[in-house]
Amino acid sequence: MSTASQQRRRPPPTCKPPKTKPPEANKREEEEEEVEDYMTMTFPDDPSQLTSLAAGGSGSIKETSLQRRQRLRREAEARSRPKSKAELAAEADARREAALSRSLFAAHPKSKGLAMMAKMGFKEGGALGKQQQQQQQQGLSSSPGQQPGGRGDDGAGSDGDAVEKGFGAGTGREEGSGGAGAAGGGGPRIEPIRLEIKDGREGIGLESERKRKIREAAEAAGERAKRAKEDEAGYRERMRREREEARLERQFVAAQRVAERMAGEREDAEVGEGNGGAAVSRPLKAISVVWRGLVRAREEAERDRRMRYDLEQGLARLPTYEDAEEDEDDRKALGKANTAYVTAEDLDEEDTELDEFNALPVDERLLKVVEYLRREYHYCFWCKFAYSDEQMEGCPGLTEEDHD
């Protein structure tokens, strides 16, 4: 483009009014021009640029008849097509924003107004008003002690004497206080106040609220996009891990059940048939930590179920509520005589030991239960067999892999 336009603007050195030239020469020259043009020619798609050239140039522009026709047609099209309201508004806004964001000093560096201000001692980038002069003066005379002096009067502002003194102190002092006043106002103004156009009747804060929501939505979308970006292998890996963990969890619960059952069997064997039927309450802490979680979870579930049941029975009070007015008979009549369930007495207590155990990864927990079973009952969770002695002959090992 640049070469083409340069060529257009530059009058051909031999170009003279056609009258003075023999027609053949003129023709030849035109052909030359044509050839040259052909090599370097690009088709500008901005018609305005062409028109500006056409109007601004001095008639030396070479334009073929076809080009001309095309250009005129394009211009006419652009003119005849009415712009939509939205387009117009957008264009007007864009123009306004362009003008608003451009400093006048940059736009009109040769302005007479600026020259006048420069004569009064204004420097570009500075602000108007007195404090500027003061700063300059201070910079020159480098007397930092003056300003604190001027400010010191603030405290004594209500005192008449201090003010009189302020008047008498001469210009240096007054400038100090003037500077302090301007500093309180948030610094000198260099840029004009922004023009904010509000359309519609939206309340204060709605715009920023909406922006915040958009930003949050964008962030959330970004997060999701990031997750989706994980490659297939990663996905498979994750799925595999999740499935594995679920399987281990199931095995862990199963091992706990075995442990409980075996503990129960041993107890039964020890105590015999002595006091069988009644539910026994014993502290949870007495149970080995490896399967305490199972018991605790069951007890909690049981208690909740009972409580809910009792509430649904229509008694508008908690079952644990002790009514002083009820005597033994009442209680019997209401069916409260023997509380049918016994909870572990320390169910409500905190159990740090259990919490710590639960915090372990599932495979470790499983390993602990399996070890416990082997130690206490010579039972191998993987062989599903209780060996008779500590050696556990015939069991391939501690882990599941060993049993493959």
Add this chain to the structure above:
Amino acid sequence: MTESTKNLKRSSAEREGTQDSKRVKTNGDGVAKMDEKPNPYLAHYDEGFKSPLDDMERHKTTALQASKAEDSDNNPWTGRPHSQQYFKILKTRRDLPVHKQRQEFLDMYHSSQILVFVGETGSGKTTQIPQYVLYDELPHLTGKLIACTQPRRVAAMSVAQRVADELDVNLGEEVGYSIRFENKTGPKTLLKYMTDGQLLREAMHDHDMSRYGCIILDEAHERTLATDILMALLKQIAERRKDLKIIVMSATLDAQKFQTYFFNAPLLAVPGRTHPVEIFYTPEPERDYVEAAVRTVLQIHASEPEGDILLFLTGEEEIEDACRRISLEVDDMIRESDAGPMSVYPLYGTLPPHQQQRIFDKAPEPFRKGGRPGRKCIVATNIAETSLTIDGIVYVVDPGFSKQKIYNPRTRVESLLVSPISKASAQQRAGRAGRTRPGKCFRLYTEAAFKKELIEQTYPEILRSNLANTVLELKKLGVEDLVHFDLMDPPAPETMMRALEELNYLACLDDDGELTTLGSLASEFPLDPALAVMLISSPEFYCSNEILSITSLLSVPQIWVRPNNARKRADEMKQQFAHPDGDHLTLLNAYHAYKGVEQAGEDVKKWCHEHFLSYRHLSSADNVRAQLKRIMETHDIQLISTPFQNKEYYVNIRRALLAGFFMQVAMRESSGSKVYKTVKDDQLVMIHPGTAVTSPYDWVVYNEFVLTTKQYVRTVTNIRPEWLLEIAPNYYDIDTFEKGEIKNALIRISEKVRRRQAMKGGR
């Protein structure tokens, strides 16, 4: 009566033989008269010899002395006996919060040249402080007046009237006022209320303000353009004139800034009568603040105890709309849920005064005894924020917006835009609820939005205005170094540059920044420089009479009335006056018709009403015209007209418009388009729909550039581009234009002109 007092004055002046014979009061010594036979006509005068003012020494008075003077049977200022009304008012005056601190005020006043006074609205500072000063300055002895400035014309007028009543004198005599285009003062005037702009204009001819002994700048917290300039000037003058006392009065507590600015002047604060106000925020931002405001008002009416409501909205249209909706909804509430009655009043600047007065009406009575209480609801612009005090307001609804003037030198658009208010403004609004008893303020935005989105203080006007007029005034005021002029909040440098540049193009300043003869003359007119220059150069176009009329019409609010319920008829009526070449000429037609009716002796008011014209604004335009005419005559500017039959009649007027407004020209983007482009600033604008121009022209001159959601030019007239090159060759120097359609168009035109001239020359 007047004759006799006049004689008396003269005789007393002779007797006293003081330096201020012009302003002598009737309180002179009556000793000489004691022996004479009592003259019944001079009874009031004879008693005047005991005038308590005699014992008082200037700048050494006490509150007690002043009180005694006020209590005396005869008016110390006029010598006439006090009326009954006077004593009644005096009693209420003594109840004002500011009265308790009269002595304290005087002590400070005596000890300091400059004083900052803070008193909330309702403390009585605007009416009382100038009177306290009056009793201390004793201006009848020195001949130096007391001036009290007000930001608004209406305030200056109404306060002057009130103070005249309080002092028991006639308005325009001892107490007067002076506003643009109206001066109600006399040779006896001691205390003068005036707009801040008016004092500034006076200072142009009296750089030391030597007429005044004390200048009180009231409502300084509003930080109007003129007040800011006055403060900077007075700061300078205070150093030259040690005898000049200055009081800066503010209604808000940011007085610290004023103190430091005025050499750490002492501060006196008077508490207002305020009650606590509970503030409520909305939990969520509102989608439609008008809707939310209406809803809130109705909720208050339904569920809150007795008390009037004040709702702040931004403009006339919005206010009328809200009033209508509230009234309709309240009617429903009364029918359906036995709500109490509510009267709804709008309040905005362009409302006729008798309708503005209605806001002071009492709230309606309940429908039956013991029924739900009635209340009034006032829907107002921010004029109800500081300047007007309405008693009985208990609930304030604040959507957080107001219309604010804004100017940006980069696009040269000066417009009223709906913008969020400042925190200080919000506080002020809330305070309105606590005037009579503890109140509630409902803010229609969240607390977080209040903290984060609102600026601390409203920008002072000087940062939001075109400074062309101000710069011209300052030049006339003798301020040489505009760049380092000690303003409290100096504007952006670009604003100053634009102003200087514009004045240079208008030939009011030369290239060195010095005031030209034209500039000096233009500053004599209380008009924007463009209007003034247009008026001054109009004789060159043989139409100064017509341009004078147009200038006056452009200096008053819109004369066209377009009520919501009769828009179509109003437009039809306007069409009767329409001139195809533009709105300026349409205005002129309407004015000529108005004058015609007036001269025919018909009922002008009725005619205006029928033709949807504002009688108030037309007659004030007429008044403005008379004032401007006087100024023109004093400066020997000829008043001439082209004969109406001459076909150049309107052409001349259109050309004369350009002499002042050549910088406000727009060119149509392309034929068939409705979009125009402003010259040099390159902004896209449309012609305001209210125009009378029907056929679109390629070039128009416009009176103002308005920014709403769209960019409009208003009051436009068709011109021919050749005139631009001819009338304002400096501005239309083609080399200074940026590349673009306008430059191309101008080049084409200048070539056309050249060709035509060549043809003429060839012939």
